Amino acid sequence: MRAAVLVFPGSNCDHDALDAAYRLTGTPPREIWHRWSDLGGVAVVILPGGFSYGDYLRSGAIARFSPVMDAVALHANSGGFVLGICNGFQVLTEAALLPGVLIRNANLRFVCREVCLRVERNDTAFTHRYRRGQVIRLPIAHNEGNFYLPEPELDELEARGQVVFRYCDEHGNVTRAANPNGSARNIAGIISRDGNVLGMMPHPERRTEALLGGEDGTGIFLSLDDHTRGR
Amino acid sequence: MKATIHVTLKRGVLDPQGKAILASLSHLEIDGITDVRVGKFLEITLKDMAEEEARRRLDEACRRLLANTVIEEYRIRIEGGGGAR
Numbered sequence: 001m002r003a004a005v006l007v008f009p010g011s012n013c014d015h016d017a018l019d020a021a022y023r024l025t026g027t028p029p030r031e032i033w034h035r036w037s038d039l040g041g042v043a044v045v046i047l048p049g050g051f052s053y054g055d056y057l058r059s060g061a062i063a064r065f066s067p068v069m070d071a072v073a074l075h076a077n078s079g080g081f082v083l084g085i086c087n088g089f090q091v092l093t094e095a096a097l098l099p100g101v102l103i104r105n106a107n108l109r110f111v112c113r114e115v116c117l118r119v120e121r122n123d124t125a126f127t128h129r130y131r132r133g134q135v136i137r138l139p140i141a142h143n144e145g146n147f148y149l150p151e152p153e154l155d156e157l158e159a160r161g162q163v164v165f166r167y168c169d170e171h172g173n174v175t176r177a178a179n180p181n182g183s184a185r186n187i188a189g190i191i192s193r194d195g196n197v198l199g200m201m202p203h204p205e206r207r208t209e210a211l212l213g214g215e216d217g218t219g220i221f222l223s224l225d226d227h228t229r230g231r
Numbered sequence: 232m233k234a235t236i237h238v239t240l241k242r243g244v245l246d247p248q249g250k251a252i253l254a255s256l257s258h259l260e261i262d263g264i265t266d267v268r269v270g271k272f273l274e275i276t277l278k279d280m281a282e283e284e285a286r287r288r289l290d291e292a293c294r295r296l297l298a299n300t301v302i303e304e305y306r307i308r309i310e311g312g313g314g315a316r
Contacts, residue, residue: 101302106247150301182247
């Protein structure tokens with residue numbers, strides 16, 4: 001799997017993403033500085049977590065205008081795979097490559113803990129290594145992770161099957177108590193209509209080694225690797 | 232020329248900051264305040280130009296960057312438009 005990890009000023013999860021992609025797929029990914037305009041013909045582009053531009057104005061609002069984002073949009077519109085994690089998800093919504101917006105956590109706290117997620121779909125390029133309904137554990141660390149869309153658009157999103165991960169309890173029940181940030185309908189991750197762009201607030205790249213807490217995040221990287229074999 | 236822009240949350244969007252501030256105000260025992268919603272205020276300086284042109288450019292700035300129109304709306308006020316001053 002030939003992948004690129006974008007680095008914006010303020011990105012801080014790029015090294016974890018690079019490390020996870022390399023260890024799990026065997027192909028060293030490229031690091032792409034936000035001012036570069038050439039992605040190098042990769043199959044997968046990863047937008048990592050962090051505080052790009054200090055979250056000034058709104059999280060991801062300024063990063064979305066970085067020169068590299070034109071190439072990312074072209075890549076996405078040509079069917080290339082894009083994975084946005086945490087701040088990366090925020091950048092993708094600001095860039096309208098994914099619908100919705102991530103607003104301030106409802107409890108006004110920066111939440112930094114492990115959460116349970118229910119895998120709603122395993123028929124995507126990002127999740128086929130999981131079982132549908134599987135409960136996985138990934139860490140979150142964010143202040144603006146509250147996914148919002150007006151109700152009618154939420155209904156459309158659901159109807160089109162664009163919700164991929166939902167916050168749940170350890171048994172897979174989607175409850176209010178299991179929702180760490182007030183996200184509409186406990187939405188933790190969504191996919192684009194064409195199925196090639198995925199955004200999620202939790203950090204899969206932080207759960208790819210048993211020594212460091214678990215391996216539930218490996219499925220995303222391995223799924224993408226399967227889908228892009230030879231690309 | 233100068234302009235000011237207010238960026239505010241759309242009605243119906245949850246504003247936990249506003250609610251937290253409202254709670255604090257009631258703890259201060261300042262009575263009679265029933266709601267608070269928090270927005271952004273921007274002070275913009277532009278080169279002198281026709282007011283209509285300034286408004287058009289600021290509207291574009293709001294739509295593309297300054298406001299996220301999924302959750303926010305904006306109000307532009309131009310102070311002293313027209314030709315050179």
